[in-house]
Amino acid sequence: MIKQIYAKSPVFLQNIYISIYGYYWKRRRYGGCFMQKIKEFESHEKFSDKQWVDYQTAELRKLLIHAFTTVSFYNTLYKKHGFTLQDLKFFELEDLQKLPYLEKEDLRKFGTTTLLSNKRKRGEFYSSSGSTGTPIQIYFSKKFHQTWSALYEVRVRNWAGVNYKMPRAMIGGRRVILDTKTNPPYYRYNWAESQSYFSAYHISDITAKDYVLGLQKSKARYLVGYAMSIYLLAQSIIKLNLKTPKLKVVLTSSEKLTPLMRDIIEKAFKCKVFDAYSGVEACGLISENKRGELLFSQDSGIMEVVDNKGKLVNYGQSGEVIATGFLNYDQPLIRYRIGDKVKLSTSQHTFLDSKMLKIDEIEGRTEDIxxxxxxxxxxxxxxxxxxxxxxxxxxxxxxxxxxxxxxxxxxxxxxxxxxxxxxxxxxxxxxxxxxxxxxxxxxxxxxxxxxxxxxxxxxxx
CATH class of the missing domain: 3.30.300.30 (ANL, C-terminal domain)
Structure with a gap:
């Protein structure tokens, strides 16, 4: 019923509805522990190698004990493989490969039941896009949502020189325009967050001028969204020789960003592109610093990169990502086969001598259009x-x-x-x-x- 009312409403009312939801969304993500978690994540950036090992070891033990004692899926699985609570209390990082995988099909099947902690906080399920089959359901409590938002703020926005308070534009998956045959504008405005939200489903040479006009009207300082959607818009902007407003940066995610895509986007918007990788599962974050280095946030979890036999690959090699998230205690994802690949950098030397794991490439998937x-x-x-x-x-x-x-x-x-x-x-x-x-x-x-x-x-x- 709400969807039908929204679809039949004029644009100015749709903007009001979106702004009301935006106000709720803003409080949910940026209230509570958000500011406290920002300070915590910032303090970790100076960690030495030993501090990271100590931190991850402590967090892993805490997570495994919690999963074993409050999540029936893991209790049954780990007992079946011969693990006891005492084993988990003294677990080391190198022991992680002894644990069985959590398959994506397990998450689809048990994510809303036995994979939930019996001590979980009140929360909501959010779905993946479902582009590979039935969408997975990820449980977000307010605390988890605020913690994840703080990590994104510190390692994505702040590393790119922007913040959540700045006016921004977004091209994402929400259906803010429900009809495929419609007239401009091809965006709606969320006053609560100074956010203009552009449709990912109407991008073409015919509509590109309205997208640029929307960027100008909203006075957006940066653009964030699907890598391929932004690339397609950038192609039209260059083809039509459209003049875009001055943006500080473009932040891409969700799809593989190729060097060609990066060049086209930077040419169209005349600013630097910063790439990132996470996913709705929120069990690991890779983000780009000012020198263009891709670093894995080791306080988001543990990222194993393995070959087709399940063995850890060496630096300079590509492998499958096996993710263990540290932040979601309500629906823990431990040794989760997320289905993507990355390539580790041969040299782990980084700008400002950060000790986070350095990635050469987020291989992911590049889909046809x-x-x-x-x-x-x-x-x-x-x-x-x-x-x-x-x-x-x-x-x-x-x-x-x-x-x-x-x-x-x-x-x-x-x-x-x-x-x-x-x-x-x-x-x-x-x-x-x-x-x-x-x-x-x-x-x-x-x-x-x-x-x-x-x-x-x-x-x-």
Whole structure:
């Protein structure tokens, strides 16, 4: 009902609704322990190697004891593998590889039940985009949300020279404009946070001028959002020779930022780009400092980088990320196979001699682009699988401007009735397209062992 009221309201009322929500969102993230946690995270940046080892060892032991005693999933799992509470009290960092993985399918299946602590604080579930299948549900208490927000403030915004109080623009996954066929403006304004929120689903050469106008009107000091969406907008800005307002920085996340994308974005907006990696799971943060170095925040958790046999890789090598988060005690993620890859730097020497783990590259995933009939370009279908827990894996394939194929791996509880729901959600983003469904036992992987969630067969997409 709220969604229907919002959709039928004029733009100025939509801005008011968004601002009311923005006020709630601001208090939730920046109230409580937010300022205290900022000071704590800032104090860690001077840690020596030994201090990091001592800190991570203490935090790991505390987390494991808590998980064993309050989270039934881990209690059962660790007992099954022969671990006792006494073992965990004296756990060392090098012992971590003895623990079993937490698979993404486990998180999907048990994330809202046995993976929750019986001493959890009041909170809410937030979903991933679900671009690889059924979205995962991550539990955020207010304290966890404020702690994570403080870490982002210190290691992403502050390292880039901006802060949460500055006017900002964002291109993200929230559907602030619900109709794919609409007139400008292609953004809405959140007065509570001085934030202009731009649609990620309407970017094209036709709409780019309005996006730039929105940046000018909002007096945004920096732009933050999906790397590919910002890149697509930057391409249109350069192609049309549009003049953008002066921004301090652009902050990208969620998708792999390639050197070409960085160059195009910096050329379009005439400022430096800072990249970061985390995810809705919030169990690890990689962010970029002023010298362009990517550093892993070792107070966010432990990041193991392993080969295909589960062995830790050497510096200079790439591997799969196994994440153990230190900040979420309500739904602990321990040795979680998050599904992304990074490459460790050969030299661990850093600017200002920081002792945080240095990363050469966040390899992640680069998805193909889906093009709508109106020319809008998209790299993801945010939330089209939300609420359909019977979908195990998915792949979106565009064969032409008006034909899309959905490959699905499903379990026995799936019903073909879900096709109409998925179809409706896709059409709300792309307009009228023909959608076909193909049910398979597995989705073919690429040469590097991963599968592409989005494939476009349109030339030069």
């Amino acid at each position: 889906i093009i709508g009939q109106s020319g809008q370009k998209m790299v993801r279908f945010h939330s089209i699988f939300i609420g359909i827990s019977s979908i195990i894996m998915s792949q979106v394939i565009q064969h032409s401007l008006n034909k899309i194929e959905i490959k699905l791996v499903v379990d026995s509880s799936y019903s073909v009735d879900y096709e109409s729901i998925i179809t409706g959600r896709i059409k709300s983003q792309l307009g009228e397209v023909k959608i076909g469904f193909c049910y398979v036992k597995e989705i073919e992987k690429t040469i590097n062992g991963k599968f592409k969630t989005v494939i476009s067969n349109i030339k030069n997409a």
